[in-house]
Amino acid sequence: MDLYTISFYMFAVLLLGSAIVVVFSRNIVRAAFALMITLLSIAAFYVLMMADFVGIVQLLLYVGGILVLILFGVMLTNRQISVDIREGAIQTIPAVIVTSTIGGILAGAIWSTAWPMREAARSVAATAPVIGEMFLTTYLLPFEVASVLLLVALVGAALIARRERKS
Amino acid sequence: MNDILVWFQNPGLTHVLLISAALFMLGTYAILTRRNAIMVLMGIELVLNAAGLNFVAFGRYAVGTFDGQVITLFIIVLAAAEAAIALAIVLNIYQNFHTVNVDEINRLKD
Numbered sequence: 001m002d003l004y005t006i007s008f009y010m011f012a013v014l015l016l017g018s019a020i021v022v023v024f025s026r027n028i029v030r031a032a033f034a035l036m037i038t039l040l041s042i043a044a045f046y047v048l049m050m051a052d053f054v055g056i057v058q059l060l061l062y063v064g065g066i067l068v069l070i071l072f073g074v075m076l077t078n079r080q081i082s083v084d085i086r087e088g089a090i091q092t093i094p095a096v097i098v099t100s101t102i103g104g105i106l107a108g109a110i111w112s113t114a115w116p117m118r119e120a121a122r123s124v125a126a127t128a129p130v131i132g133e134m135f136l137t138t139y140l141l142p143f144e145v146a147s148v149l150l151l152v153a154l155v156g157a158a159l160i161a162r163r164e165r166k167s
Numbered sequence: 168m169n170d171i172l173v174w175f176q177n178p179g180l181t182h183v184l185l186i187s188a189a190l191f192m193l194g195t196y197a198i199l200t201r202r203n204a205i206m207v208l209m210g211i212e213l214v215l216n217a218a219g220l221n222f223v224a225f226g227r228y229a230v231g232t233f234d235g236q237v238i239t240l241f242i243i244v245l246a247a248a249e250a251a252i253a254l255a256i257v258l259n260i261y262q263n264f265h266t267v268n269v270d271e272i273n274r275l276k277d
Contacts, residue, residue, distance in 0.1 A: 016186065019213060
């Protein structure tokens, strides 16, 4: 049991526990804050798998951006919180059947497949220069398309959310 | 018994894939069962994170290139765009219908 293994299992427990709170909590504000723990644990997993730049981007964009957006949505739409507390979930039994089927198939496939493993871990000083070079060479077109998409999405979101009502 | 102990002591690709499969299951369950539209959004975020975890895990343990990390960055960017648009739509729906229950929103226009 080295430090890597201990931290791996610690973040695994943190990730799955907080995700369970997100899914099963009746209180939507509590679910939103548990989602923060989930996203932080995902960032920790990225760092554990030597993807430090992706971990930082996860922190900045997911925890700092998307989660704040979701919290804004919760605060702006949650006037009748007592109703939400009572009627949290629907179609529980079909959902349990569907998700357990998906999970069983996934776990069986993961367990029975002989994944091609790399022998030695390649050590890289920093991943950010490599990723930046790939963005500007191999993935130049998807990079530009993603930037245009973000611009369109943000302008569209501002337009939809700020539309004046007629009455 | 000893094999199981050795398996637990060496976290690798299979462990990450199983964790991400569990995260995918939880996200799917939230999408299927929740009535609040924002909770459905949170389930979508869980599913997207499970996919990104898989990409980084395959890049780290199986392939050995950085393509998986680049694709995970694209997933995060798409998730940001999706969350912005979806929350704008949810806010508009709340202004028009005064509810965000996905079962009661069955008209395009009030």
